[in-house]
Amino acid sequence: MADQHYLAGLNLVGRTVVVVGGGSVAQRRIPRLLAAGARVRLISPEVTAAVEAMAVVDQLNWQRRRYAEGDLDNAWYALAATNDPVVNAQVVAEAERRRLFCVRADDGDLGSAVTPAVGEHEGLTIGVLSGGEPRRSAAVRTALIEALYEGVIDDSAAPAAPGVALVGGGPGDPGLITVRGRRLLSRADLVITDRLAPQRLLEELPSHVEVIDAAKIPYGRAMDQDHINAALVNAAKAGKFVVRLKGGDPFVFGRGFEELMACVEAGVPVTVVPGVTSAFAAPALADVPVSHRGLAHEIVVVSGHAAPDDPSSLIDWPALGRLRGSLVLLMAVQRIGAFADVLIEHGRPADTPVAVIQEASLRGQRTLRSTLVKVADTVVGEQVRPPAVIVIGAVAGLALREGALHVRHHRPAE
Numbered sequence: 001m002a003d004q005h006y007l008a009g010l011n012l013v014g015r016t017v018v019v020v021g022g023g024s025v026a027q028r029r030i031p032r033l034l035a036a037g038a039r040v041r042l043i044s045p046e047v048t049a050a051v052e053a054m055a056v057v058d059q060l061n062w063q064r065r066r067y068a069e070g071d072l073d074n075a076w077y078a079l080a081a082t083n084d085p086v087v088n089a090q091v092v093a094e095a096e097r098r099r100l101f102c103v104r105a106d107d108g109d110l111g112s113a114v115t116p117a118v119g120e121h122e123g124l125t126i127g128v129l130s131g132g133e134p135r136r137s138a139a140v141r142t143a144l145i146e147a148l149y150e151g152v153i154d155d156s157a158a159p160a161a162p163g164v165a166l167v168g169g170g171p172g173d174p175g176l177i178t179v180r181g182r183r184l185l186s187r188a189d190l191v192i193t194d195r196l197a198p199q200r201l202l203e204e205l206p207s208h209v210e211v212i213d214a215a216k217i218p219y220g221r222a223m224d225q226d227h228i229n230a231a232l233v234n235a236a237k238a239g240k241f242v243v244r245l246k247g248g249d250p251f252v253f254g255r256g257f258e259e260l261m262a263c264v265e266a267g268v269p270v271t272v273v274p275g276v277t278s279a280f281a282a283p284a285l286a287d288v289p290v291s292h293r294g295l296a297h298e299i300v301v302v303s304g305h306a307a308p309d310d311p312s313s314l315i316d317w318p319a320l321g322r323l324r325g326s327l328v329l330l331m332a333v334q335r336i337g338a339f340a341d342v343l344i345e346h347g348r349p350a351d352t353p354v355a356v357i358q359e360a361s362l363r364g365q366r367t368l369r370s371t372l373v374k375v376a377d378t379v380v381g382e383q384v385r386p387p388a389v390i391v392i393g394a395v396a397g398l399a400l401r402e403g404a405l406h407v408r409h410h411r412p413a414e
Contacts, residue, residue: 126145
């Protein structure tokens with residue numbers, strides 16, 4: 001056996017790959033084969049639920065039986081992945097007779113090919129082999145991908161192409177931005193941010209990156225949206241790669257679609273990177289499930305920027321009062337009294353549990369428990385300030401019994 005394998009890339013588009021065995025190894029390998037365009041023929045009497053789901057939607061051809069001689073007909077590549085060493089040896093033997101490369105999952109040295117630890121980044125496919133030490137190759141692969149994502153390794157021959165990326169930054173902790181969002185941020189020439197975006201991410205930017213504060217502070221001064229749109233478009237047309245860094249998700253009460261339209265209308269390339277919305281993240285970080293079996297069959301997320309009697313309001317408050325599921329209010333601290341009153345007026349019980357989560361994921365995170373009739377007094381008495389997410393419904397009344405359940409909590413950013 002040679003000390004090193006020869007690492008090569010296979011063009012499998014439209015070509016048959018035979019996988020023998022439908023367990024966890026097949027479940028891990030098949031998605032990448034499908035992504036490479038292979039026509040996967042799966043031979044196994046049983047498969048995992050995930051593999052069966054692929055077969056149900058015709059992503060692969062599942063032949064529900066044991067392996068038999070001849071199953072490698074017309075194949076270009078094969079994977080022996082059963083839990084029976086005898087069967088795996090038979091598959092490898094047939095592959096040898098057909099001069100067909102075959103991976104043997106239970107003992108790589110006995111096959112004619114091995115599967116590297118693989119990762120992807122911006123059109124790059126990275127494969128690492130370590131001579132039979134899979135944990136080592138996986139560790140190196142992961143370290144390389146993370147270094148590329150974080151900009152420690154510069155993989156670009158040229159700066160990012162001019163354009164705009166609308167990036168959702170998550171609820172506030174820099175660790176909760178998506179990997180793609182963080183990567184694009186590291187490549188920005190200009191960042192237009194707001195108060196709810198993860199501020200610590202800005203500290204990591206190189207000194208040449210210009211940062212514009214959109215100053216969208218609740219109930220305070222704000223940079224006009226038209227000016228934000230113009231700044232995005234003008235900077236991109238001037239040859240810059242611009243990241244519009246927003247709190248939460250760009251399309252959840254973030255006016256992200258307005259910015260998208262402005263870029264599209266101006267002919268500026270634009271991409272959207274979803275973020276973790278505080279509507280669901282904040283309750284989760286406070287151990288408040290917005291849904292729970294037997295308690296909530298609907299989740300409604302509502303913007304609290306307009307009072308119930310405001311002519312500009314598009315919310316059917318009477319309908320919300322009749323619902324019995326979970327109601328999540330964003331930007332509602334200032335008007336929570338009015339919201340509580342209208343919900344009670346239209347049917348929500350006054351003793352409906354309420355949870356108020358302030359500064360979720362950040363160092364100042366705290367959770368206050370109250371009821372619908374008392375929540376306004378609670379908010380005033382405890383001097384709650386935005387950002388805060390308010391959850392109304394039976395789920396807000398759930399609590400972990402002392403010692404009954406141990407939860408690993410997210411550690412807020414320092």
